Amino acid sequence: MIDLRLIRDSPELVREAIRKKGIGEEHDVDEVLRLDAKRRELLQEVQELRARRNRLSQEIGRLKESGGSPNELVVEMREVSSRIKELDGQLRPVEERLQTLLLYIPNIPHPDAPVGPDETHNVEVDRWGEPRNFEFPPKPHWELGTSLRILDFERAAKVTGTRFTVFWNAGARLVRALISFMIDLHVREHGYAEVLPPFLVNEQAMVGTAQLPRFREDSFKVEGYDFYLVPTAEVPVTNLHRGEILEADQLPLYYVAYTACFRSEAGSYGRDTRGLIRQHQFDKVELVKVVTPETSYQELEKLVREAGEVLRRLGLPYRVVEMCTGDLGFAQTRKYDLEVWMPSYQRYVEISSCSNFEDFQARRANIRFRRSRKSRPEYVHTLNGSGVAIGRTIAALLENYQCSDGSVVIPEALRPYMQGMDRITPGD
RNA sequence: GGAGAGAUGGCUGAGUGGCCGAAAGCGCUCGCCUCGAAAGCGAGUAGGCGGGUAGCCCCGCCUCGUGGGUUCGAAUCCCACUCUCUCCGCCA
Numbered sequence: 218m219i220d221l222r223l224i225r226d227s228p229e230l231v232r233e234a235i236r237k238k239g240i241g242e243e244h245d246v247d248e249v250l251r252l253d254a255k256r257r258e259l260l261q262e263v264q265e266l267r268a269r270r271n272r273l274s275q276e277i278g279r280l281k282e283s284g285g286s287p288n289e290l291v292v293e294m295r296e297v298s299s300r301i302k303e304l305d306g307q308l309r310p311v312e313e314r315l316q317t318l319l320l321y322i323p324n325i326p327h328p329d330a331p332v333g334p335d336e337t338h339n340v341e342v343d344r345w346g347e348p349r350n351f352e353f354p355p356k357p358h359w360e361l362g363t364s365l366r367i368l369d370f371e372r373a374a375k376v377t378g379t380r381f382t383v384f385w386n387a388g389a390r391l392v393r394a395l396i397s398f399m400i401d402l403h404v405r406e407h408g409y410a411e412v413l414p415p416f417l418v419n420e421q422a423m424v425g426t427a428q429l430p431r432f433r434e435d436s437f438k439v440e441g442y443d444f445y446l447v448p449t450a451e452v453p454v455t456n457l458h459r460g461e462i463l464e465a466d467q468l469p470l471y472y473v474a475y476t477a478c479f480r481s482e483a484g485s486y487g488r489d490t491r492g493l494i495r496q497h498q499f500d501k502v503e504l505v506k507v508v509t510p511e512t513s514y515q516e517l518e519k520l521v522r523e524a525g526e527v528l529r530r531l532g533l534p535y536r537v538v539e540m541c542t543g544d545l546g547f548a549q550t551r552k553y554d555l556e557v558w559m560p561s562y563q564r565y566v567e568i569s570s571c572s573n574f575e576d577f578q579a580r581r582a583n584i585r586f587r588r589s590r591k592s593r594p595e596y597v598h599t600l601n602g603s604g605v606a607i608g609r610t611i612a613a614l615l616e617n618y619q620c621s622d623g624s625v626v627i628p629e630a631l632r633p634y635m636q637g638m639d640r641i642t643p644g645d
Numbered sequence: 646g647g648a649g650a651g652a653u654g655g656c657u658g659a660g661u662g663g664c665c666g667a668a669a670g671c672g673c674u675c676g677c678c679u680c681g682a683a684a685g686c687g688a689g690u691a692g693g694c695g696g697g698u699a700g701c702c703c704c705g706c707c708u709c710g711u712g713g714g715u716u717c718g719a720a721u722c723c724c725a726c727u728c729u730c731u732c733c734g735c736c737a
Contacts, residue, residue, distance in 0.1 A: 260695055264706045274718050278663035287717080294717035462692085590674055594692080
């Protein structure tokens with residue numbers, strides 16, 4: 218949520234953001250301005266009446282105390298009270314509508330974010346490693362995984378449906394190894410605290426990180442409960458501090474969390490239908506930062522390096538792309554994607570997304586900090602980034618490390634987590 | 646699943662209809678004292694919203710888990726919900 222005062226003072230800035238992102242309605246801004254004015258008008262009147270009520274109430278109390286008869290005052294009180302009730306009745310729908318509209322207005326892009334309508338305007342800012350030259354026709358990971366008997370899409374379809382996977386044997390172990398490898402890296406070398414949050418969250422948490430109310434169709438809800446399956450660990454982890462006022466010396470907070478992630482992938486029928494790239498359930502190690510406003514952009518750059526370290530250790534070629542305004546999400550001001558080289562796609566594929574939200578989520582989730590004992594609370598800045606997506610990492614490992622006989626070499630960094638196993642061959 | 650208890654400021658905890666945004670204690674901040682510290686003494690110490698003046702000051706309104714109700718008036722009475730705790734049962 219953006220600051221109502223910003224809309225009041227610079228509505229054109231907000232309209233421009235809506236245009237650049239292609240998310241939201243410009244006329245919502247006008248309605249916000251109208252409702253805000255209306256609200257303040259009603260509020261002033263009702264507050265004066267309440268002040269009157271408080272004074273009358275005191276007088277009645279005093280009169281009764283001294284044995285007097287407050288009848289006339291009680292009559293006036295009745296009138297004042299019913300008028301207050303009436304105005305409250307007018308005020309409430311105004312405030313509710315205003316609040317809802319604010320939840321639908323997107324965050325303002327950073328001035329340095331490249332402007333453009335779609336991904337063709339994204340900007341590559343870094344590149345690491347060389348895509349390998351295969352001396353044989355490389356296979357896609359779904360073929361490799363199936364013939365190695367570590368990925369089983371057919372049985373997953375039987376027990377659940379399409380876009381699910383069963384991992385067998387070395388495949389299952391590989392998932393576990395990657396989770397541990399990534400968490401260890403971020404804890405030991407990047408100073409993150411390990412968190413294992415719930416995989417179900419309530420509606421308020423989803424609103425806090427801005428998945429709701431706008432993107433309801435993207436998530437899975439548990440029938441009969443106020444529970445959503447987490448689409449990313451960002452939701453439970455960022456919301457850990459919902460409603461809190463933190464001390465300045467607690468910041469920055471760095472959290473690393475593994476969760477399974479659940480996404481409906483509504484509207485992507487027919488895209489990436491094979492393999493691990495687009496699943497309803499996938500594993501991910503997520504990095505979340507809660508920081509002071511003045512540090513958030515340098516924290517974003519650091520986040521990109523920390524996520525990239527995972528790929529460098531695994532020897533996977535990747536590039537870093539800065540998202541243009543049209544590719545920025547609803548809540549982000551600035552975002553970098555890490556894209557790993559995927560031989561079957563013959564291109565780089567997103568494997569991590571690192572974003573700054575500034576105070577957008579903090580305002581929704583009411584996460585603040587105090588610079589000193591005496592100072593007013595301010596909103597923190599929040600960031601997050603994948604560190605990184607496990608399923609896509611497995612796809613990239615299988616494809617990039619495949620051999621002509623269909624076996625797959627396990628990169629050095631992962632072997633300690635695989636009981637020393639250095640290669641997956643059929644039967645493992 | 647059954648039975649019961651509870652939810653008040655950073656913490657403990659008082660408050661059963663008006664004088665209560667709220668006693669007391671602890672903690673914390675500042676000052677005095679001291680060579681310094683402790684102790685002691687004094688002062689201060691929630692958040693939000695609206696308005697004024699304009700910078701960090703004044704005025705008002707709201708908030709005692711959440712939402713509704715009773716009442717001229719609710720932290721206090723009634724209802725619903727959420728959460729926490731205890732006991733029994735069940736269970737990974």
